[in-house]
Every structure is written in C-alpha cells, then in structure tokens.
Amino acid sequence: MRIAIIGAGFGGMAAAYDLKNAGHEVTIYESANYVGGLAAGFKEPHWDWSVEKFYHHWFQSDREMLGLIEELGWEEKVLFPRPLTVMYHKGKFYPFDSILRALLFPGLGFGLDKVRFGFVGLFLRLTNNWKALEKVTADVWMRKWAGRNVYEKMWKPLLVGKFGPFYRDVNMAWMWARIKARTTRLGTFEGGFQNFASRFGDKLREMDIDIRLGARVESIKREGAQLSVRSDGKSASFDKVLVTTSPSLMAKLTPDLPQNYLKGLLELKSMGAVVMVLSLRHQLSNEGYYWFNLPKEAGFPMLALVEHTNFVPKEHFGGDHIVYAGDYLEVGHEYFSMSDEELLKRFIPAFQKFNPAFKPDWVKKIWVNKTNYAQPVPLVNHSKNIPAIETPIKGLYFASMSQVYPWDRGTNFAVEIGRRAARMMLGQSS
Ligand SMILES: Cc1cc2nc3c(=O)[nH]c(=O)nc-3n(C[C@H](O)[C@H](O)[C@H](O)COP(=O)(O)OP(=O)(O)OC[C@H]3O[C@@H](n4cnc5c(N)ncnc54)[C@H](O)[C@@H]3O)c2cc1C
DSSP: OEEEEEOOSHHHHHHHHHHHHTTOEEEEEESSSSSOGGGOEEOOTTOSSOEESSOOOEETTOHHHHHHHHHHTOGGGEEOOOOEEEEEETTEEEEOSSHHHHHHOGGGOSSHHHHHHHHHHHHHHHOOOHHHHTTSBHHHHHHHHTOHHHIIIIIHHHHHHHHGGGGGGOBHHHHHHHHHTOOSSEEEETTOHHHHHHHHHHHHHHTTOEEEETOOEEEEEEETTEEEEEETTEEEEESEEEEOSOHHHHHHHOTTSOHHHHHHHHHOEEEEEEEEEEEESSOSOTTOEEEEEOOGGGTOSSSEEEEGGGTSOGGGGTTOEEEEEEEEEOTTSGGGTSOHHHHHHHHHHHHTTTOTTOOGGGEEEEEEEEEEEEEEEOOTTGGGGOOOSBOSSTTEEEOOGGGSTTSOOOHHHHHHHHHHHHHHHTTOOO
16 A cells, blocks of 8 residues: 655654555655654754653653654663652742652641642552543542642642643543553663654654655645645645644545544643743752742743753753743734743742742853643543544544543553554554
8 A cells, every 4th residue: 555644753654664564665754854743852963862841750660652662663762760850839949740749748738638639649650440531521520539638739730730620521541541651760761752753754754654854734635536635735635644744734624524524623622831941050959959840820931840951860961950831822812922021031930949049140052942721621421522533524534642542642652553543554453
C-alpha cells in the first residue's frame, strides 16, 4: 500500500515505523521544519543538549515509549534521575515526591485529613475500574472521599491549574489515570527529546520513509478508490492516510467527513498552553528543586515553574540555568496575545518567591512557546465521545492526544495510539 501520515510527532513517527516494517510505502507530511511535534526542542549554539519547547519528561511506567526505545536499541541513552517536586504551603515550598515526604507535608495537618489523603491515593493506585470513575466529576468524587479540606488543598489547585474554567467538569477517571501512571523518577533522553526525535527521524529515512518537512497538508479527499492529499498546491494519491493533528485541524482538513463524526471532533474540549523558557545566569532554586506546583489562589502568574537544570546538569547548556514558567490556558487568554517582553514583565515579580536574591538581570534570554492544543479536557462519560481511529471515510484514520483516554496525554500514549492505528491500517486487530 501507499500510505501517507500527517504529522511527524511521536504518534506519526511510531506509526510510520510499523507500517514500513510491514512492507508498505510511507510518506510523512510535516508542516514544521523539524520532527518531534509538541515534544520538539531547540538548541543555542553553545548548548550540547536541546531544551524542549514545552517541559517534558517520562515516567518509569511509560512502557510503550521505553519499549520502542529498546526496539531501536537506544535504551542506554535513557536517563532516569530523581529530581525534587515541591508543593506550596503558606509562602514555603515542601518536597512532595514520596510517601514519607507526603506524610511530613504540613499543608494537610497530621490528623484525619492525612489518613484520608493516603487512603484515597492508595485506592486510586490499586483500582483499575476507571469506567466507574468517569461517571462522576473529580470535584464531586474528591470532596466526598478525600474530604473538603484535602480536596481544596491538594487536588483542586491541580484541576484549576490544568483546566481553568472547566475544572469542575473534569471526570474522576482523569485524576485516576494521573495517579496511576506516574512515578517519582523522571526520564529523559541523552541530548534531550529533540535528539531522540531527530534520531528516530533519521532511522525512518534510512528505512526509506519519505519525510517531507515544511509540507503543510491543506486537504484530504476521497477520489475513487484513493485518498488525495493536497499540500503546497500539489496533490498525491494514497491507499490509506493517518492524520495525527488536533481534532479541530482534522475537521478542517477533511470537510467531507459525515456530520456526526465532524460534530464529535468539534465538540471535544481542550486547553492551550503558553510556556516561557528562560536561560539564567544563576541557579534559581538554592535547594535544587525541579518542579514547583503553584496554586493559582496564591497569586502566582503561572501554574508551574520548572528548573530544568535541576533535572539535567547545566553543563549541557554551557553553564546556563534553564527555567520554564508555564500555564494551561483557554485560547482567548491574554497570554496568547502578549509580546514576549510583556509576558516576562508579568512573570518576573514571582521569581523572588523562589529565590529572594533573584534580580531581573539574571535573565540572559527568553523564548515563548504557545500552542492552541495542549491538554484535552475529559468530561463525564467521556469514553462515549472519543472519535473512532478508523473514520467513516474508507482508508482514512485519525489518532490524536484526544483519543488516548482514559490516559492523559503524553509521548508514551502518542506512541501507543500511533502503533494501534498502524495495526488497524494493516487489518490486524487493534
Ligand atoms: C506543555 C506540555 C507539556 C507536556 N509534557 C509532557 C511530558 O512531560 N511528557 C510527555 O511524555 N508528554 C508531554 N506532553 C505531551 C506530548 O507532547 C504529546 O502527547 C505528544 O507529543 C503528542 O504527539 P502526537 O504525535 O500525538 O502529536 P504532535 O506532537 O502534536 O504531532 C502532530 C504533528 O502534526 C503536525 N501538523 C499539524 N498540522 C499539520 C498539517 N496541516 N500538515 C502537516 N503536518 C501538520 C505538527 O506540526 C506536529 O508535528 C506535553 C505537552 C505539552 C503541550
């Protein structure tokens, strides 16, 4: 078969790998001039490693991703340090990345609340019955089982931070998946995620897969027995096509999809993200903290502050200290239209809360990355709203972050759904 894949993110590349290995002719169209999609990175001339545009790490439970890396023979390039995650409480940050540290966290007191927090965490780690949990919102479930105090101190800030105005609507299966699939050790690839993506791209090219960079697809149409893919004003015919973009873009590319499938795509909710990367002259967190969870109610202008060089050594970045300041936001939010300098002005006052010695002249350079499609929002009974990978147009398939549910989005699940889509295209069971 002649197969086209739209998107050279990890989903598209994993699918291409399997389809080519099964003996088919594969072309990847990628609108950017690099591979890696949302997990891509960039590099300054004096850095040996790239920095992800949006903070990225793996969990030890990311079996699909780690399995693929092993198949490629690159497992020795995967590193799993144990960086420190901290929680905010009354003006201070407390490490919160092990059971012992959770027990010592003063934010929940030392009585019944902590016991409820522990039992709810344990239950969610052990149960596999996410179908029952998707019938209720996390807001209602957590208030009932963890209690108002635990919910408002621990879980509500997470929901508000990730889902803003939709926080009350998110179902409990999302929370389950988050707790179930996470580990305290966090992983990366030697050289950064971009190094892995570029190596994977090179491997696909060696296998004779045609990766067309800077090739934005404008439309996909059924023409007789074939699918016609239009890019840069030229059309090419394929037997099968896999699209790995956002659902709204999929709807735009393929207006011939039946109304009910199109409606399903357009009704899916998601949040965008705005993430600033800063290179600093000095270390921001004296304690060496990596990930700061920041409650919106405490007045921070961002959801997360992440000191990347407390995860991987600053020596890979010519001694620069790399920090991310980011937030998940609705696309109309003012951060999307602010200039980089305006956004820096908004963020800078918060930096002294991480280190009182911080001065604006610590900032060497900033980069601001924005995406409209960063985090799907799963509502109650969401499993009924997931678009099928095999679309009603014969030969046309769709695999995106919005379909990896009940799992939350991540490169691990991009690989899983990309490979699942490939099996379906090959006529194997999913
Ligand atoms: C802020 C943030 C933090 C994250 N943190 C993590 C993390 O810590 N760990 C983790 O594993 N995952 C993380 N993720 C999620 C992870 O990045 C995604 O789940 C994964 O990269 C999705 O891969 P994909 O192939 O499905 O889609 P994408 O990576 O979005 O790939 C789709 C590709 O399609 C291309 N494209 C779009 N339109 C067209 C067109 N018309 N023609 C041709 N090409 C087109 C795009 O340029 C893109 O390259 C994070 C995401 C964000 C936004």
